[in-house]
Amino acid sequence: MERQSMPSTTQHAATRPADQVRHLLPKDIQQQIATHPCYSKQAHQYARMHLPVAPACNIQCHYCNRKYDCSNESRPGVVSRLMDSDGALKQFRSIKRRAPNLTVVGIAGPGDALANSQATFATLKKIRMEDPQAQLCISTNGLMLEHYASELAAAGVHHLTVTINCIDPAIGEQIYPWVYYDHKRLRGRAAAERLIQNQLAGLEAAAAAGMLVKVNTVLIPGINDHHIEQVSQEVRRRGALMHNIMPLISAAEHGTFFGIRGQRGPSASELEAARAISSQYMPQMTHCQQCRADAVGTLGGGCGQSEEPVVEHSYKVAVAGNGEALIQTHFGHAKRFEIYRFDKQQQQFIYLETRQVAQYCSGTHACPDDDSDKQLIIDAVADCQTVLCARMGIAPWRALEKLGVTPNVDFAFQPITEALASIAARIATPLTPGGNHEVCHY
């Protein structure tokens, strides 16, 4: 699966705008974003979680294949497991228990949060009742934003992301083939006009309601790359706080219109140039990567795919399970893995993220047959040093060892916390500190 990687150039660009963030933002807002890993580079010890409760979408983008998750918010080609609001609350509780640093809970898809307003608001309310401290955030294409802005603010949403790719309908009709609004499917210019008008009005309403609004723009060479300055100026005028210019992802195998047409994504320098233009008007958010609607984790390991081009110096343990406190799952039956990373300062394992095995189903695998299932499970833990489970067959055992992953069934039916403590005691050798593996999300 292809993934954006412009490691060095973006990292450079990141330092400059991060300073600007500090200069440009008033003190109280700085405080509000200080614990949000997606808004503040300083907040990377905090974890965030996206709850996949919003399957439907009300528009079509040419960089999206609706057989997969929303590619505004998610890496295309990865289907998340859907949840209802009760499932979302349960998931939140189980993560929060193990990751007290979980500060941000977001709804970003797999479709559009506001096209699924009932599920979205039900989830927001449940999370807020459970943990009034949790920072709630929403991502949307903006079509219904004006309609729901005050309700969102009332539900306690602080952070809002709206994807605005252009403010000119002539450009918009090259990006959005249709929009479903007011019980009709609009097409062509009319669709783009409606969407843009609603996005801008929605942005203004959200900012007026006191939410911190970030604008995402997908940079599409030849389509909106000459238009970034206008977008930036206009969204700034309407109250946006930050701009996140993201490169188009358009691999042909994702089956998107742009992918199939051979529309290329921007080069690292094109992206940097666009961000430089926009930075005249707004702080840039560059430490960010598209991530899935159900991502869970901290910045360092957040999106956590095994193919991530990130150099990890840290020791990671994967625990097979379904949220139980004991290690009781057979490796081959694992639906998900909790990933823990060894923290050098604290000399203990801290919870990093949960990986759904199904997420490793990436379209390139022929999915539903048995063999590829096994491969998916192995892929899900390939970057870890140790895998804890109750039992494991000999074939996956060998396959893992070949990858340098050590299977461990010694802790079968023992509490996860004890197993981790005992491994931590064993490996308490200091590792290289820090490491710049910043890979972020919204």
Added chain:
Amino acid sequence: MKYAITDKCVGCYACQLVCPSQAVYADPDVNGRFHIHSRRCTGCEDHYDAPQCASICPIEEAIVNEMNLPVNPQGSLTGIISPGAAL
């Protein structure tokens, strides 16, 4: 006119959210498949100009009419026409 959902459906729930007659339901056996209850479906005629399910469905050929013709034929939503497709 009544409508039905084909196996092209990807289970995105959109049609279910907009149907005014609660005619859309998830397949209890097949994950990610939806169906239209033929007796409940009014074709939206009493409410709207166009069937709502087919007006929001993002997947071509997922919703068909009584003649079994797709309301959103290939290419009509995404602009993608696959070369091998018989049109």
